[in-house]
Amino acid sequence: MRKYQLDLTLKHLSKPRPGYVLLQLTDPSAPLPEMLPGQFVEVRVDSSASTFLRRPISINLVDRQENELWLLVHVVGPGTQAMAELNTGDRLNVVVPLGNGFTLPQRPASEGEPCAEGSSESAVAPRYLLVGGGVGTAPLLYMGQELVRRGCKPTFLLGGRTSSDLLQLDLFGKFGEVFVTTEDGSAGERGFVTQHSLWQTATAEGGARVYDRICTCGPKPMMMAVARLAGEKGIPCEASLENMMACGLGACLCCVEDTRDGHVCVCTEGPVFPTDKLKW
Amino acid sequence: MADLTTHIGSLELKNPVMTASGTFGYGLEFADLVELDQIGGIIVKGTTLEPRQGNPYPRMAETAQGMLNCVGLQNKGVDYFCEHIYPEVRKIHTAVLVNVSGNSPETYAACAARIAELEDIPAIELNISCPNVRQGGMAFGVTCEGAASVVKAVRAAYPKTLIVKLSPNVTSIADIARAVEAEGADAVSLINTLMGMAIDAEKRRPILSIGTGGLSGPAVKPVALRMVWQVFDAVKIPIVGLGGIMNATDAVEFLLAGASAIEIGTANFIDPAVTVKVVRGIEEYLDRHGFRSASELIGLAHQS
Numbered sequence: 001m002r003k004y005q006l007d008l009t010l011k012h013l014s015k016p017r018p019g020y021v022l023l024q025l026t027d028p029s030a031p032l033p034e035m036l037p038g039q040f041v042e043v044r045v046d047s048s049a050s051t052f053l054r055r056p057i058s059i060n061l062v063d064r065q066e067n068e069l070w071l072l073v074h075v076v077g078p079g080t081q082a083m084a085e086l087n088t089g090d091r092l093n094v095v096v097p098l099g100n101g102f103t104l105p106q107r108p109a110s111e112g113e114p115c116a117e118g119s120s121e122s123a124v125a126p127r128y129l130l131v132g133g134g135v136g137t138a139p140l141l142y143m144g145q146e147l148v149r150r151g152c153k154p155t156f157l158l159g160g161r162t163s164s165d166l167l168q169l170d171l172f173g174k175f176g177e178v179f180v181t182t183e184d185g186s187a188g189e190r191g192f193v194t195q196h197s198l199w200q201t202a203t204a205e206g207g208a209r210v211y212d213r214i215c216t217c218g219p220k221p222m223m224m225a226v227a228r229l230a231g232e233k234g235i236p237c238e239a240s241l242e243n244m245m246a247c248g249l250g251a252c253l254c255c256v257e258d259t260r261d262g263h264v265c266v267c268t269e270g271p272v273f274p275t276d277k278l279k280w
Numbered sequence: 281m282a283d284l285t286t287h288i289g290s291l292e293l294k295n296p297v298m299t300a301s302g303t304f305g306y307g308l309e310f311a312d313l314v315e316l317d318q319i320g321g322i323i324v325k326g327t328t329l330e331p332r333q334g335n336p337y338p339r340m341a342e343t344a345q346g347m348l349n350c351v352g353l354q355n356k357g358v359d360y361f362c363e364h365i366y367p368e369v370r371k372i373h374t375a376v377l378v379n380v381s382g383n384s385p386e387t388y389a390a391c392a393a394r395i396a397e398l399e400d401i402p403a404i405e406l407n408i409s410c411p412n413v414r415q416g417g418m419a420f421g422v423t424c425e426g427a428a429s430v431v432k433a434v435r436a437a438y439p440k441t442l443i444v445k446l447s448p449n450v451t452s453i454a455d456i457a458r459a460v461e462a463e464g465a466d467a468v469s470l471i472n473t474l475m476g477m478a479i480d481a482e483k484r485r486p487i488l489s490i491g492t493g494g495l496s497g498p499a500v501k502p503v504a505l506r507m508v509w510q511v512f513d514a515v516k517i518p519i520v521g522l523g524g525i526m527n528a529t530d531a532v533e534f535l536l537a538g539a540s541a542i543e544i545g546t547a548n549f550i551d552p553a554v555t556v557k558v559v560r561g562i563e564e565y566l567d568r569h570g571f572r573s574a575s576e577l578i579g580l581a582h583q584s
Binding site: 002003004005044049050052053054095243244245246247248249250251252253254255256257258262263268 | 302303304305309310312313325333334336337338339340341342343344345346347349351354497498548549550551552553
């Protein structure tokens, strides 16, 4: 997929929760390039001493009608803080799209018709369970949108420490069934995403909740726990990693993950990996 | 319009701007984002005789106006390069150089000999200055004897243009430059990264997996410029200058200090199209000041 360096314009900035900022960016001169759920962009923040490198941010949503790219940012340091202080109309330099993205089902022959994963042997559209924690839910929104466009009905399982960590629930609800956990019980079931009751009936085949694939993004311990559960149930699982990176292009070799194939770049071989490739 | 051609020994470059090893992959990774053919030269990532996995993650830390890395020469080995990468990079219409590393004079020479067989690789850059590997690397580059021993072995095995990349982590870089010149190096490139470290105050431990790493970016530019200046007075062979170059003005400063060509490294991570912008900027500088060629700038600041 072709990569671009673009100066995008900030159309709208909102703060869905304290500590989080949603940037809605647009290219006033051209349609945004093709990009996939799970891919990311490298944002050039500014040239201040402490924000020298670009910041990798996952794609939250692509709104083709509005020609908008959404980035949902958790404010954790000087780089993300600078992003939170941008003003409408500001320009933001991004390199886009980067990385591989989640495995998607084949595009349907005609719009709205259900589609099968891989070959067209299976009559039912693949059933996806998308499991996110904290700001790791961000790429799952775009994944949900794309799955619906391809005739799937995804299930979302989203977790946070407390209810204010749960973001964009209304938008997730448009694309599929949403289940929620919080560690303090302030919303949904109390506990971690891996303790949610839906796992009791989730299976790879022949149960109340059949899933063909699990995609997860969030804190590493959460993804490891999700991968373990998926493994027990025999459901293929993909996780999106967020190792520290510099170039985003596979040149600097800083973001490597130690996989069963050795050290590979998260920015080019990932960020999405089948969890059985990881040494978790 | 001014002539941008420059020479490193018998190697002619269409312009003085090259990419620094380890910051531009094999060039192909940047093909969508910059016109590779417009770059003066591409120095591909450090290559060793045997494949290397490099150091564990984390390998980088951001610092004030720069970054630290401790990648540790991860690469798939020279055979992989010859079979899988060379057929692709030879199609790029610019000089493609290979950065060669090793852990003994023999392994350096064996790797260089394999690269010498590749018709479309006109030169190598010998890395005797990697701060992130236990054996070899910088160990050779910090003494005149060590540097001379590697260059001597490689010179016997490699007939084409031989550039030796020097470490700044030394008492006198001019002495090291003289030592490698005496063993037949065609040019020197400097500087490799400066050894440094970062500590996570909250976790109370080093950020990098091996504790220390190499510092690059604008933070090191004044050090690099000073070293190019000193080496220019010490040797007759051409100098390739690098260290924190972010724009055409930085590049011109290195030429004025005595570099015949420059390399752009960390800046590629900030702006993947920076190399061609620097080429255009040097051209604009030459025209603005009435110079006919980039070579007129080499060492010019020494005459003032």
